[in-house]
Amino acid sequence: MAKILLISAIVLLIAVTFQQANALKCWRCSSDASTSAFCDDTFDPSIINDQQRRWAYVDCNFPTSSQVPFGQYVQQTSRPVCKKMKQLINDKVVISRSCSWEDVNAPPDSCMRTTTPSYIKTEFCETCGHDGCNSASKFKTFTLFALVPTIFIFILNL
Template identity: 30%
Template sequence: MANLSLFVPVLLLAMFIKEGESVRCWTCSSDLNPLCNDPFLAGRTDNNYLFRLENCDANTGATYPYLTSSKSACKKQRKYINGQQIVSRGCTWKRQDDYSTSCPSSSNGPNEVTSFCETCEYDGCNGAATIGKTIALLAAPLALLLFK
């Protein structure tokens, strides 16, 4: 019983430790690949070769000049270009102290309107909605109550 009461807090702590590796994000656009649209099913066996997880820190020097004050993040954006809805997924950059899920400001073209844009900071998070961490957070207190 004592081992279990030590295991659950250690498990919860391990879930929230940030790794030193870069973020890997799904990279695609629905105007080039219709399967990038919602619902996004990258993990299905019949289409998993169509998508890739991009290492967002692989080309940092070429794309973002303020490396000391920035961090990489994944982005999912829904926009309308000339009336056509396009969903794009990929990497973006945020200030190191920015913990929001809103996208950094970007300039839209004259015929481009962004209707949704969200960022996240763990591998593959800009794909389908994940509930793994939510379930773990809900299950931990329940497990504590059951094994009391």
């Protein structure tokens, strides 16, 4: 039993570590776009076709040094994050999801303090730092696939 639990724990650790080594992937969409009905609250990835997924689920990383305009400095204390916002724009509710960069010590709701024009009222804004976290789901699918067998084996051995 201990051997099975140890192997399961190692598989889970490898799965989480491997996923963190990849680029952060975020949803990029806005509910007011005609092709982004899936972006609304609640987020519905089941209606996304392959073409939409290619442009809506994107890598969110710092630009490479060749992409940074000459003379600009990318802060080393910043990190890429996924962002979800709910705004009232000209009396219309708009949900947007995007990549962003924030200070490593910033709280998840720090984007609520951003100044906007008078016709935009931010009702909700939050950032997060794991793949696809600016959608409705809270867990990464790959991590769940690694976690479920571990729990199953643990229950069988009780």
